[in-house]
Amino acid sequence: MGADHSRAAPSTPRVRRILVATVVPLFVITVIATLVLWPRDTPDGEQSDPVPRYHGTVTKVVTEPCPPVSEVPEGSPTAQDGPCGTVTVQVEQGPDTGNQVEMPVPSGPGAPEVAVGDAIVIVQLTDPADPTVSTYNIAEHQRGKPLIWLVALFAAAIVAFGRLRGLAALAGLGATFAILLAFVVPGISAGGSPLLIAVTGSALIMFVVLYLTHGVTAQTSVAVLGTLGSLVLTGLLGTLATAAAHLTGYGSEEATSLSMFQADVDLHGLLLAGIIIGSLGVLDDVTVTQAATVTELAHANPALSRLQLYRAATRVGRAHIASTVNTIVLAYAGASLPLLLLLTADSRSVSQILTSEFLAQEIVRSAVATLGLIAAVPLTTALAALVTTAGRNPAVDAADSGNIPQSRIPKKRHGNAWPSRRNVALEALSGGDPTDGRAGPGSDPTPSGLDPRGRRNIEW
Numbered sequence: 001m002g003a004d005h006s007r008a009a010p011s012t013p014r015v016r017r018i019l020v021a022t023v024v025p026l027f028v029i030t031v032i033a034t035l036v037l038w039p040r041d042t043p044d045g046e047q048s049d050p051v052p053r054y055h056g057t058v059t060k061v062v063t064e065p066c067p068p069v070s071e072v073p074e075g076s077p078t079a080q081d082g083p084c085g086t087v088t089v090q091v092e093q094g095p096d097t098g099n100q101v102e103m104p105v106p107s108g109p110g111a112p113e114v115a116v117g118d119a120i121v122i123v124q125l126t127d128p129a130d131p132t133v134s135t136y137n138i139a140e141h142q143r144g145k146p147l148i149w150l151v152a153l154f155a156a157a158i159v160a161f162g163r164l165r166g167l168a169a170l171a172g173l174g175a176t177f178a179i180l181l182a183f184v185v186p187g188i189s190a191g192g193s194p195l196l197i198a199v200t201g202s203a204l205i206m207f208v209v210l211y212l213t214h215g216v217t218a219q220t221s222v223a224v225l226g227t228l229g230s231l232v233l234t235g236l237l238g239t240l241a242t243a244a245a246h247l248t249g250y251g252s253e254e255a256t257s258l259s260m261f262q263a264d265v266d267l268h269g270l271l272l273a274g275i276i277i278g279s280l281g282v283l284d285d286v287t288v289t290q291a292a293t294v295t296e297l298a299h300a301n302p303a304l305s306r307l308q309l310y311r312a313a314t315r316v317g318r319a320h321i322a323s324t325v326n327t328i329v330l331a332y333a334g335a336s337l338p339l340l341l342l343l344t345a346d347s348r349s350v351s352q353i354l355t356s357e358f359l360a361q362e363i364v365r366s367a368v369a370t371l372g373l374i375a376a377v378p379l380t381t382a383l384a385a386l387v388t389t390a391g392r393n394p395a396v397d398a399a400d401s402g403n404i405p406q407s408r409i410p411k412k413r414h415g416n417a418w419p420s421r422r423n424v425a426l427e428a429l430s431g432g433d434p435t436d437g438r439a440g441p442g443s444d445p446t447p448s449g450l451d452p453r454g455r456r457n458i459e460w
Contacts, residue, residue: 014390015218015387019218019221019387022221022225023221023224023225026203026228027207030200030203030204030207031204033200034183034200034201034204037187037192037193037196037197037200038183038187039183039186039187039189039190040190041190051123051124051125052094052123052124053121053122053123053124053139054091054092054093054094054121054122054123054124055092055093055119055121055122055142056089056090056091056093056101056119056122057089057090057092057117057118057120058087058090058114058115058116058117058118058120059088059089059090059100059116060087060088060116061085061086061087061088061105061114061115061116062085062086062087062088063083063084063105064084064085065084066083066084067084083107084104084105084107085104085105086102086103086104086105087103087104087105087106087114087138088100088101088102089101089102089103089120089122089136089138091122091136094124101122101136103122103135103137103138104137106137106138112138112139112140112141114138118141119141119142119145120138120139120140120141120142121138121139121140121141121142122136122137122139123136123137123139124136125137155170158170165213168212168213169213171212171213172208172209172212172213173209175205175208175209175212176205176208176209179201179204179205179208180201180277183197183201183204184197184198184201184273184277187201188265188270188273189262189265191265193266193269194266194269194270194272195235195239195269195273195276197273198235198272198273198274198277199231199232199235199276201277202276202277202280203228203231205280206224206227206228206231206280209284210223210224210227210284210288214288218387219291219292219295219384219387220288220291222287222291222380222383222384222387223287223288223290223380224287225380225383226290226291226376226379226380226384227280227283227284227287227376227380229375229376229379230279230283230287230372230373230375230376230379230380231276231279231280231283231372233371233372233375234275234276234279234283234368234369234371235272235276237368237371238275238276238364238368239272241364241367242268242271242272242361242364245360245361245364247268247271247357247360247361247364248267248268248357249266249267249268249269249270249271249361250267250357251271251357251358251359251360251361251362252358252361255267255270255271271361274365275364275365275368275369278331278365278369279368279369279372279373282324282327282328282369282373283372283373285324286317286320286321286324286373286377286380287376287380289316289317289320290313290316290317290376290377290380290381290384291384293312293313293316293384294309294310294313294381294384294385294388295384295388297312297313298388298389305389306385306386306389309384309385309389310381310382310385313381313384313385314377314378314381317377317378317381318377320377321373321374321377324373325370325373328366328370328373329366332365332366336362
């Protein structure tokens with residue numbers, strides 16, 4: 001998730017009240033929308049008897065040449081697709097537990113390659129003509145243990161590096177999966193508006209994850225507001241872009257298959273929902289980083305004005321955006337790599353391929369997500385600068401924005417205390433003497449803030 005909140009953003013009680021009055025109603029609206037859109041009649045799907053699946057361990061593999069196939073069309077191979085042979089499996093579940101069972105070597109596209117000692121999953125197939133006769137086939141490898149070890153390593157690394165904040169990040173990740181699986185996916189499956197459900201679910205994830213991970217602070221509230229505003233903008237841009245490009249949502253094989261099983265799903269809305277949910281993970285990273293950057297800059301140099309904070313943090317945001325844009329494109333390219341490879345076998349012209357539905361929707365995804373990401377930087381940075389500098393004297397902030405020559409800043413004051421540029425500006429505005437009447441080396445005996453004729457002069 002984005003930057004760490006190593007320190008809280010400075011804020012006055014008035015600013016905190018304004019943030020609470022802004023964020024709390026938005027959170028309440030999100031909760032109410034979640035309750036209204038919560039799926040109540042989720043389709044059960046087609047009822048069918050599941051094929052029994054059991055665990056087993058390979059104890060023996062015997063391969064042999066595949067026999068020729070008779071009466072095949074001209075030009076077809078004269079042998080079956082290999083490999084051929086038998087596999088002996090020690091059955092660990094089901095009615096044949098403890099027995100050695102022989103079954104054919106898996107063959108065909110996507111068939112698992114098995115060796116002695118492999119933990120596999122087998123399916124029991126019953127002969128429709130004679131229910132008393134059944135056979136076993138190898139379905140796939142057991143992946144439970146490798147996945148458990150990988151997840152354990154993932155969690156241990158996060159906790160070891162992030163400590164308590166790492167635990168909070170894991171809790172936020174669990175909350176994200178819970179909201180997606182309990183609300184977003186069932187809600188869309190039940191025929192709800194994918195766009196409305198995606199916006200509501202993303203807002204709920206944002207509230208839970210950001211405050212859980214980064215704490216209930218003014219800085220987090222700024223990131224929340226920046227993320228929410230960018231999400232809404234992303235949704236609007238996505239709606240306009242998909243309408244202008246006349247995208248239907250049938251640009252992938254998965255979407256077409258889904259329409260066959262659930263005809264009431266709005267695939268156009270599902271495309272928009274995917275854009276919004278996919279953008280959320282990058283948006284909160286950018287907004288949290290920008291809010292934290294403004295806070296750290298303000299702590300490092302309290303003399304920076306609101307405009308200076310905004311400009312400095314925006315420069316950081318530009319560098320962040322430059323790398324994140326490439327991240328978005330590569331993420332979509334990685335997810336659509338089989339689709340990109342398929343383009344190399346397409347005989348159509350490049351212009352026809354680029355404007356086809358299945359590739360046009362990927363272009364729209366990347367472009368809309370990037371535009372929302374770019375908008376998040378100035379929006380969040382401006383909010384963070386307003387919150388961080390709230391409570392300052394406007395005259396002081398104006399003086400801080402000027403360039404005060406280092407030669408006119410007193411070197412020492414009250415022993416080892418070193419006055420800041422902001423304190424110098426305060427005393428200049430009030431007519432005081434930054435040196436308290438003590439003339440240092442190279443100092444001007446004329447009281448600070450007055451010219452030699454006694455007139456007020458705060459321009460140094």
